[in-house]
Amino acid sequence: MKKPAIIVPEGVKEVLLHACCAPCSSAIVEWMLNNGVRPTIFYYNPNIFPREEYEIRKNESKRHAESLGIDWIDGDYDHESWQQCVCGLEGEPERGRRCEQCFLMRMKAAAKQAKSLGVKYFATTLASSRWKSLEQIERAGREAERLVGDVCFWAQNWRKGGLYERRNQLLKEFNFYNQQYCGCEFSKQQREAYEEAKNLKQSL
Ligand code: SF4
Secondary structure (H helix, E strand, O other): OOOOOOOOOOOOOEEEEEOOOHHHHHHHHHHHHHOOOEEEEEEOOOOOOOHHHHHHHHHHHHHHHHHHOOOEEEOOOOHHHHHHHOOOOOOOOOOOHHHHHHHHHHHHHHHHHHHHHOOOEEEEHHHHOOOOOHHHHHHHHHHHHHHHOOOEEOOOOOOOOOHHHHHHHHHHHOOOOOOOOOOOHHHHHHHHHHHHHHHHHHHO
């Protein structure tokens, strides 16, 4: 028999779901609710820059949770701490060492939040993006699990089981804000440089 694309850890009925944004959360939350798992959304993304962009993404996540009647927790926005966390790695490419530190900071906060709520499992919507390394995300989740203790990381490829396609449908249905770069100032600069080069090529 074919193995299901998504496997709920045995006995799990609730999970602390770290959400990077509303679009990436949408299909995962829907799948969990349809499969007997109650998510509590934890919005913790101090990597996002500038603050205005952070507020837009945060409010979209909150709107999503409220529309479904699920709990939503607002993590702190401490961009300075995030900058310290990735200090010396500013010039790294996406999927490089800066991203790994960025994931670890967010996974540690998610693990602590889960523990404080008495929720055994935590997961992240970061693992739904084709732009990110699943290996890096899993390493960060496992390390957070080890450092915090008494919590478990639900390592899962959330692009599978038709969820990637469903995400794109829900993006339209909810009319979510769809960000154009990963989040930090470095990814923003990379995106802008890419757009500039593309426009220049088209104008030649
Ligand atoms: S590119 Fe994305 S994952 Fe990588 S450091 Fe920036 S915000 Fe974090």
